[in-house]
Amino acid sequence: MIHIIMFGPPGAGKGTQAKLLKDKFNFAYIATGDMFRNHIQNETELGKLAKSYIDKGDLVPDEVTIRMLKNEMNINPDVDGIIFDGFPRTIAQAEALEEFLAESKRGIDAVFALEVPDEVLIQRILNRGKTSGRSDDTDKNTVIKRLKKYKEVTEPLKKYYQEKQILHRINGLQSIEEVHREIAGILNELTP
């Protein structure tokens, strides 16, 4: 059972890559953004709370996000690993995940950091917004705020994982297939 993180700013291609890896390696896929959007669609209390942050381009508070993630991880599907997409986004979330995995003597095996320049990210997100139905993808100011938040609170995690020697930096300007091949190559070395 291995645990990997798709890391990077909004629009870097984390979801696209995670979905390709999920099928190829028989992994479970946990995307906190998707989970929040499901709650919003189902109009749950958590959904209402999350929406108030998401629409402004802010992060949902750690405590709420961590609790939701732990609940999801208690569902144990028969898989060979788990891919996290969009989690962790803060040091506190990374520490909580580590503690949680340590309870079952597990840890994070690899973090794939997709690197893409800001101008390209903004363009990609606004394009996605034309079809995604995501309100946080359509307004340029919200998109810029999300990128700013990423730089302030999420990007420091790169150093955190680099120090643990599990960070793999990937050029996210390559084609979808090239990025996939690069990540799959590294995972092939990690999986038995």
Ligand code: AMP
């Ligand atoms: P995403 O689909 O990953 O781009 O996430 C969409 C939005 O959901 C983010 O802009 C945040 O407001 C919220 N969100 C998703 N994951 C997290 C997380 N790990 N921590 C806090 N907020 C999150």
